[in-house]
Amino acid sequence: xxxxVKPRVKVPKSAAAGEAITIKTLISHKMESGQRKDDDGxxxxxxxxxxxxxxxxxxxxxxxxxxxxISTNPYFQxxxxxxxxxEFKFTWYDDDGSVYDTSKKIKVQ
Amino acid sequence: xxxxxxxxxALIGLGTAVGAxxxxxxxxxxxxxxxxxxxxAHMENVDTIYSGWRFRSAETQALxxxxxxxxxxxxxxxxxxxxxxxxxxxxxxxxxxxxxxEDFAGLRTQLPRVxxxxxxxxENLINECRTDRMEAEPWKWSKxxxxxxxxxxxxxxxxMPMNVAIDGDAAxxxxxxxxxxxxxxxQLDMACSNCHEDNYGMMIRADHLSQGQINGFxxxxxxxxxxxxxxxxxKGCMKNIRATPFKEGGDExxxxxxxxxxxxxxxxxxxxxxxx
Numbered sequence: 001x002x003x004x005v006k007p008r009v010k011v012p013k014s015a016a017a018g019e020a021i022t023i024k025t026l027i028s029h030k031m032e033s034g035q036r037k038d039d040d041g042x043x044x045x046x047x048x049x050x051x052x053x054x055x056x057x058x059x060x061x062x063x064x065x066x067x068x069x070i071s072t073n074p075y076f077q078x079x080x081x082x083x084x085x086x087e088f089k090f091t092w093y094d095d096d097g098s099v100y101d102t103s104k105k106i107k108v109q
Numbered sequence: 110x111x112x113x114x115x116x117x118x119a120l121i122g123l124g125t126a127v128g129a130x131x132x133x134x135x136x137x138x139x140x141x142x143x144x145x146x147x148x149x150a151h152m153e154n155v156d157t158i159y160s161g162w163r164f165r166s167a168e169t170q171a172l173x174x175x176x177x178x179x180x181x182x183x184x185x186x187x188x189x190x191x192x193x194x195x196x197x198x199x200x201x202x203x204x205x206x207x208x209x210x211e212d213f214a215g216l217r218t219q220l221p222r223v224x225x226x227x228x229x230x231x232e233n234l235i236n237e238c239r240t241d242r243m244e245a246e247p248w249k250w251s252k253x254x255x256x257x258x259x260x261x262x263x264x265x266x267x268x269m270p271m272n273v274a275i276d277g278d279a280a281x282x283x284x285x286x287x288x289x290x291x292x293x294x295x296q297l298d299m300a301c302s303n304c305h306e307d308n309y310g311m312m313i314r315a316d317h318l319s320q321g322q323i324n325g326f327x328x329x330x331x332x333x334x335x336x337x338x339x340x341x342x343x344k345g346c347m348k349n350i351r352a353t354p355f356k357e358g359g360d361e362x363x364x365x366x367x368x369x370x371x372x373x374x375x376x377x378x379x380x381x382x383x384x385x
Contacts, residue, residue, distance in 0.1 A: 004187060006183070006186055006187070006190075008177065008182075008183070008186070010177040024177050024178075026177070026180075026183070028183045028186075028187070072334055073180065073183060073334070
């Protein structure tokens, strides 16, 4: 498992119904491309986050496929419309099978 | 013709000020940060001191204004994990003795300082805790764990003015640092002052020369995507002027750190800052 992996997300605590809110997410990950070689000339095996998803109350909001050229600590910023109070769930899938997730609640006023 | 030209120039001048390519006022998460202040009395050749933030492009500046956008906080959070992690033969973590990380507010502004006749920096204090009280291996000066911890402790003082003691016990160290600052070294035969005092604000090839202030360290640099220690930065500067760098954590760099900190008296701590 890649070490030091830590997800961070920023979701507003409250919003108006139907308002488009901005969500920022970042996960610390080395995103080793699989193209590099170490000092002895051996290929460093690929180790990246290959998929990122966001769900709101179980409904899919965004589903991203990540490729090896994406830089270290991948950052996503996107907008979502919140019809009701609920919970965002963010999930990152690692090449090694690890799954990292975090959730944030939002209140609609 | 001349009149028209002057009007145009005036408009361009105004446009630059309003468009604020280099923004002048910094506020981080609602807290205002002093990036410009009158130089301390001991600086003979400079009237006003500026934070390095003022010399960066608008995009780089913006990264520091929001803690989520600031990539350094990835490392500060790693520092928080280390804070609670038990290490060493004594079976202690930092948090075993220090109850609140917030208690370190203000520490960053006073370092380096003289303890028992020796000049100590934050790295020294951390490693003293690790070896004497935790009975653990000391951390390397500029490696990830150390910079994560100095970043975490430093951010507690963010917004407070730099205020190191340079008189009394500290005076001989400060004098030594000052001498180093003005001594030309290396194949290019340059002193710190040649760039950071005589020519700040000018371009050195593609880079905008700052005053070399250290109020934002450890700093996240876009060029290497990690937190950089003060001594690591000194080393980079010395390599650039083709000099043999002093040792990180050595007496020379510690004295220079004290002198540079004193050149930034009054600027707010910006730890962890973002630079290019």
